[in-house]
Amino acid sequence: MVLIDLWGNVVKSNMKHRKENGNGIAEAGVAMALLIPLFLVLIHLTVEVAKAYLIKAALTAGANRAVRQMSINYWLDRNIASNRSIQNAMVYDKVRISTMIVDSQQFSDASFDLSSNPPVVSVTVTYTGGKYGLAPYPDPDPLALGANYVISATVTHALE
Amino acid sequence: MKVECRRAGGQASYIFAIFALATLVVAAAFAVDITHFVSTQHELQCAVDAGALAGAAHLNADSTDQATFEARTVTEKNSVDGVAVSNNAADTSVEVIVTKSTPEVAGAVTVTASRKIHCILSPLLGRMNETVFASATASGLGSLTQIPSGIAFPMALSIDATPETADGVIAKALHQYKPGDLYEVYFGSGNNKNAAFTSFTDDANNNYFKDAIDDALGLTTSSVIPSVNVGMNTYLSNGESAFNYILNDPQYSKILSSPCIIFPVIEGAAAFNQSRSVVGFVALKVTQISKERGVPIIKGVIVRPVVQGRAEPAYSGNYSQFLTGIAPLTVRLVR
Numbered sequence: 001m002v003l004i005d006l007w008g009n010v011v012k013s014n015m016k017h018r019k020e021n022g023n024g025i026a027e028a029g030v031a032m033a034l035l036i037p038l039f040l041v042l043i044h045l046t047v048e049v050a051k052a053y054l055i056k057a058a059l060t061a062g063a064n065r066a067v068r069q070m071s072i073n074y075w076l077d078r079n080i081a082s083n084r085s086i087q088n089a090m091v092y093d094k095v096r097i098s099t100m101i102v103d104s105q106q107f108s109d110a111s112f113d114l115s116s117n118p119p120v121v122s123v124t125v126t127y128t129g130g131k132y133g134l135a136p137y138p139d140p141d142p143l144a145l146g147a148n149y150v151i152s153a154t155v156t157h158a159l160e
Numbered sequence: 161m162k163v164e165c166r167r168a169g170g171q172a173s174y175i176f177a178i179f180a181l182a183t184l185v186v187a188a189a190f191a192v193d194i195t196h197f198v199s200t201q202h203e204l205q206c207a208v209d210a211g212a213l214a215g216a217a218h219l220n221a222d223s224t225d226q227a228t229f230e231a232r233t234v235t236e237k238n239s240v241d242g243v244a245v246s247n248n249a250a251d252t253s254v255e256v257i258v259t260k261s262t263p264e265v266a267g268a269v270t271v272t273a274s275r276k277i278h279c280i281l282s283p284l285l286g287r288m289n290e291t292v293f294a295s296a297t298a299s300g301l302g303s304l305t306q307i308p309s310g311i312a313f314p315m316a317l318s319i320d321a322t323p324e325t326a327d328g329v330i331a332k333a334l335h336q337y338k339p340g341d342l343y344e345v346y347f348g349s350g351n352n353k354n355a356a357f358t359s360f361t362d363d364a365n366n367n368y369f370k371d372a373i374d375d376a377l378g379l380t381t382s383s384v385i386p387s388v389n390v391g392m393n394t395y396l397s398n399g400e401s402a403f404n405y406i407l408n409d410p411q412y413s414k415i416l417s418s419p420c421i422i423f424p425v426i427e428g429a430a431a432f433n434q435s436r437s438v439v440g441f442v443a444l445k446v447t448q449i450s451k452e453r454g455v456p457i458i459k460g461v462i463v464r465p466v467v468q469g470r471a472e473p474a475y476s477g478n479y480s481q482f483l484t485g486i487a488p489l490t491v492r493l494v495r
Contacts, residue, residue: 028173035177039184046188049280053195057202064206068213072470075308076387118214118230120237155206156237158214158230160308160468160491 048138058100059125059153066095067123070110071157081112103132119159126152189281200277204294207245208271211235215269216298216491220419220465224258231256231271240275251276266300266466266489300489302471304441306389314372316426319479321354335482339464348455356430357399369402377414388424393435403456415446420465440483
């Protein structure tokens, strides 16, 4: 089909270019369709890995606060070394970091090593996505890591 | 011509996609490595904080060896990225500097650590490692108002009593002294005393005092001296028999060799068989134990050691300014 514009020029070749442009856009669309999911996966992985490190940093700060208090409170009540209820009341119930440490059950029993030189106490705190009202992690969780993926931090202090 | 146009259109979109992907990878590399850096820095800071606090508890010792040892040991018991913070660990450096205390100035323990961490994604950009540093200094800060169990010597000093000395002179009251002064503790059975043995919470016999002195000097593992705090009532007794132990038994020479002995301070007369409220603490470097004209005497220089304990709440009351300026200092992070 041959079309002639108002100035008498043949426009057939312009239509060909339009078709060629359309092919280019289609190719770009296919390329983007392949790459966009890759982008999204990469962004998701980046965000989740970064989030893991930030959770770890927050847990370290919480464990540090808890172990210091555990160390100081040891000489106020030496039963704290073996009694979880006392550990909760004197230390764990008072250590909270918004969205990161929300329940005393995130802390394991404080580990007192009175035979080491110097005597020390260690506290471990864990983050398990979805437990104790914590935000799910990873989220979304396509590999179904769920409760098997635990982030933890341990800090050790000398007893005071 | 047609084929060239098609190729040009496709290549532009591929170039755009590759450029976008590369940008995203770079951003992801930085995001992951920066958060890894921050997390590692937190862990390293916790390790050096713990080390400095552990070392500072031994600033009163004659040598700096124990402070250095404990600072290093406790730092090593912490880990960064699952590896101990120790000079024995790869790419890790730990340095401990101890400044000794003097009677006027509290010493300090500084722990500095560095760890070379391997970047996770930045190697894509040719950046293989980063070095994380952390430093903590612990020293004496804040006047002691609560002391751990097993530390206080079982003898309370009166802050305002003015006893008659062996030479018949009226001695100054404790609140008229300052750190570095020589102070004399009189605890006879008459009125010429400015101190009395104390069983802290209740009346006690001489066996208790012997056990308590053992506990305060670290000669036993059994704990009989409670944690003592300002405001607590302490019971005063005649412990002259206990004094005979420390005067005659060679094992109590540790009183003289200890860097300091910490005494609770009371207000008012050191009257036997009465309770007094603890108003503060004073530390003496004991230089002499004797009995002069029948009066038991302990002489010592008033020092301001750095000790374990609490400094809250701050002193209040009649002698708050004196006690704030003379009480032992508690271990705190200062930087």
